[in-house]
Each structure stands twice: as C-alpha cells, then as structure tokens.
Amino acid sequence: MNSIIETMRECAIQISHLLKDTSTQYLESSNTSGDMQLEVDVLADQLIEKSLLELRCVKGVCSEEKPVAVYNDYPDAPYIVAYDPLDGSSLVDSDLTIGTIFGIYDNELKAPALIASGYILYGPRLEMVVAQTQVLHYRYNGTLWRNLGALQLNHKGKINAPGGTQKHWEHRHKTLIDSFFAEGYRLRYSGGMVPDLHQILIKSGGLFSYPATSDAPKGKLRKLFEVFPLAFIYEKAGGEAIDGKKRILELDIDGIHDTTPCFLGSPSEIERVRKVYE
Ligand code: AFP
Numbered sequence: 001m002n003s004i005i006e007t008m009r010e011c012a013i014q015i016s017h018l019l020k021d022t023s024t025q026y027l028e029s030s031n032t033s034g035d036m037q038l039e040v041d042v043l044a045d046q047l048i049e050k051s052l053l054e055l056r057c058v059k060g061v062c063s064e065e066k067p068v069a070v071y072n073d074y075p076d077a078p079y080i081v082a083y084d085p086l087d088g089s090s091l092v093d094s095d096l097t098i099g100t101i102f103g104i105y106d107n108e109l110k111a112p113a114l115i116a117s118g119y120i121l122y123g124p125r126l127e128m129v130v131a132q133t134q135v136l137h138y139r140y141n142g143t144l145w146r147n148l149g150a151l152q153l154n155h156k157g158k159i160n161a162p163g164g165t166q167k168h169w170e171h172r173h174k175t176l177i178d179s180f181f182a183e184g185y186r187l188r189y190s191g192g193m194v195p196d197l198h199q200i201l202i203k204s205g206g207l208f209s210y211p212a213t214s215d216a217p218k219g220k221l222r223k224l225f226e227v228f229p230l231a232f233i234y235e236k237a238g239g240e241a242i243d244g245k246k247r248i249l250e251l252d253i254d255g256i257h258d259t260t261p262c263f264l265g266s267p268s269e270i271e272r273v274r275k276v277y278e
Contacts, residue, residue, distance in 0.1 A: 001116060004058065004081060004104055005130055007051045009138075009145055012120040012128060015044045015086070015100065016140075019122055024093040032067045032257055038092055041065060044085035044100065052081050062109060062256055064225040069109065069256060080105045082256075084225040088192030097123035099194025103229035109256060111249045117229030119194045129198065131233040153239040156268035157205020160185040161196045164220065168213035176276045180207065180269070193221065197230055197264060201237060207265035207273070211244070219243075219261035223253050227262045240270040244277035 022040040029037050045065040052058050053072045057079055060071035064084040083102040091098050100120040105113045118130040126140040129151065137148040160180045169177075181187070185206065188199055193208075200206040210221050221227050231241030231248035241248040241264040251260060263273045 001057065001079065001104060001132075003055050004052065004079060005116070005118065007055060008048075008100070008102055008118060008120065009128060009140075011044075011048050011051055012100065012122075012126060013140065014047055015040075015120070016122050016126045018043050018047075019092070019098075031065045035089075037065070038086070038089050040092065041086050041089050048083055048085050048100070048102075059107070062224060064222060064257075067257075078107055080107065080109055082109060082224040082229075084222070087194055087226060088190075091190065091192050096190055096192060097121055097195040098192050099198075101194060101226055101229050103224065103232065109224055110253060111223070111228050111231075111251055114228055114232050114249065117232040119198070119229070119233070121194055121198055123195065127198075129201070129233065131236040133236070135201070135233055135237040151201045151237050152204070153201065153234070153237045153266045154205040155266055157200060157203065157207070157266045158185055159188045159200050159203055159206030161189045161200065161206065161208040162187075163189070163191075163193075163196075163208070163210035164213045165215070168215045169211060170213075172276050173209075173211045176273065177209070179272075193226055193230065197234070200265065201233075205239075205266035205269075207263065207269035209263045209265075209273070210261065211263075212261040216259070219259045221259055221262055223248075223251065223258050223260050224256055227260055230264060231262070234264045239264065239266050242270060242273065242277075244273065 026036040059077040062069035062082040088098040103117040116132045121127040128138045135151045138145045
C-alpha cells in the first residue's frame with residue numbers, strides 16, 4: 001500500500017507542473033458524469049492510471065473521468081484505487097485551489113473495503129493528506145515531502161461550508177444551514193470539495209454539506225471517488241460523515257459513478273444534521 005501512496009506523491013508533483021503549463025480552456029469532450037473536461041483533467045487522469053497500473057499490488061483503477069474500471073495483468077493483486085484526478089476543475093480558470101482525491105479499496109469497490117484514502121491540494125503550496133490509522137498532513141518543499149503531523153477535529157467547530165444552489169435546497173436544509181449562521185458560524189465555501197474540507201480539518205471543525213437538491217435528488221458528489229475517501233479521512237480525524245441519516249461508509253453503491261447527499265464534519269454539527277434529517 002505504501003507504494004500506492006508514494007506513486008500518488010510522485011503524480012502530485014507532475015500534476016502541479018501540468019497545472020502551470022496547460023491551458024485553462026475547456027476541450028470539446030466531457031466525462032461520464034457530463035462534466036466538461038480541461039486538457040489537464042485528461043492528462044492527470046492518464047498519468048495516475050498509467051503510474052498506478054505499473055504497481056504489482058494494484059489490481060485495477062477506477063477514475064471519475066472514465067465510464068468503467070480498468071484492470072491490469074495482476075489478478076491476484078489486492079488493491080483497487082478509485083480516484084478523481086482533478087476535483088474542482090471548474091475553479092482552474094479562477095486560479096483557486098483544486099485537488100486530487102483517491103481511495104484504496106481492498107479487492108472490491110465498496111465502502112467497507114476502503115482501507116486508506118487521501119487527497120492532494122494544488123494551492124499556493126503542494127500538500128497532501130493521507131488517512132490510514134491516523135490522518136497525516138504532508139507538504140512538498142520542492143525536494144522532499146515533510147510530515148507536518150496528524151490532523152484531528154474538535155468536537156465542535158466554527159465553519160459552515162454549504163454546497164449546492166440554495167434555490168434547489170429543501171426547506172429543512174435551509175433552516176439547518178441558517179441556524180449555524182445565526183449562531184456565528186462563518187461561511188467558507190470555494191466550490192472545491194478538497195480545499196473546503198481541508199480548511200475545516202485545518203481549523204479543527206465545522207460542517208461541509210452537499211444535500212439532496214431538487215435538481216440532483218441523489219446529491220452531486222460521487223461515492224467512490226469523492227465522498228467515501230473524504231468520509232474515511234473525517235472519521236479517522238475524529239469527525240463523522242453521514243448522508244443525512246446513515247453513515248456514509250455503510251452505503252451501498254449502485255454503479256461506479258453513483259452519487260450521494262453528504263454531510264461531513266465534527267461530531268456536534270453532524271448530530272444537529274441527524275436531528276433535522278431523521
Ligand atoms: P467541478 O469538478 O465540476 O468543479 O465540481 C467540483 C465539485 O464536484 C466539488 O469539488 C465541490 O464540492 C462541488 O462540486 C461544488 O458544487 P456546487 O458548485 O454545486 O456547490
């Protein structure tokens with residue numbers, strides 16, 4: 001498994017260079033979810049797929065940019081890696097922080113098989129967060145990845161990161177979100193799941209939500225590539241992740257691009273979500 005994490009570190013360095021060198025214009029193509037693609041989306045996807053499939057421990061890979069999983073010639077290899085090569089690519093033209101998300105699954109693409117996950121942040125600095133038993137934070141200094149230590153959420157935070165278009169929210173969701181603001185929570189939402197969730201981890205607590213909406217009744221964010229890996233990280237950091245009622249890491253998948261509403265945060269905020277959604 002360490003070779004997968006090491007490979008993701010090497011990909012991170014190369015993708016950070018690609019982000020500086022490629023155009024910010026969309027291509028004619030779109031991915032399986034219908035999202036428009038940038039040249040760097042395609043290049044990052046190819047790079048990660050090729051790099052991971054060279055590893056003897058990788059049975060297959062599954063990308064947010066591809067309709068199906070790709071398997072290699074090592075059927076006895078234990079791991080399948082699901083990844084979103086560039087999450088938040090609609091923020092590239094505004095030069096905001098974006099990320100890569102990955103989850104390492106033991107033999108099967110389902111939530112209980114997730115054994116490690118991580119994300120890479122392409123911002124003013126190149127950083128990476130990896131969760132196994134702990135959630136470790138790394139920073140690249142141009143030569144080396146330095147371990148900055150473990151990240152841990154407090155029981156309660158101060159940040160509110162509400163996703164989706166308000167016009168499409170349910171009334172109870174709007175009431176919930178407003179109740180946090182009325183209590184003094186600060187709005188921190190960039191539209192990139194990686195930096196938005198990273199900020200909550202760094203500031204030790206808060207709530208990130210992407211609910212079911214009238215235009216996306218099953219939510220927008222994909223289980224295998226986005227929500228499961230981040231839920232794993234939040235749980236290992238002492239937080240919680242639910243779909244409103246159920247624990248995210250107990251949800252089934254209905255196809256590799258399946259989506260879910262999601263609420264990730266510190267225990268106090270998630271308890272309030274549960275009360276509203278139960
Ligand atoms: P893009 O990759 O199309 O920019 O989408 C990013 C994303 O999947 C995720 O990173 C954000 O949390 C979420 O979409 C933001 O969606 P809204 O703009 O609908 O809040």
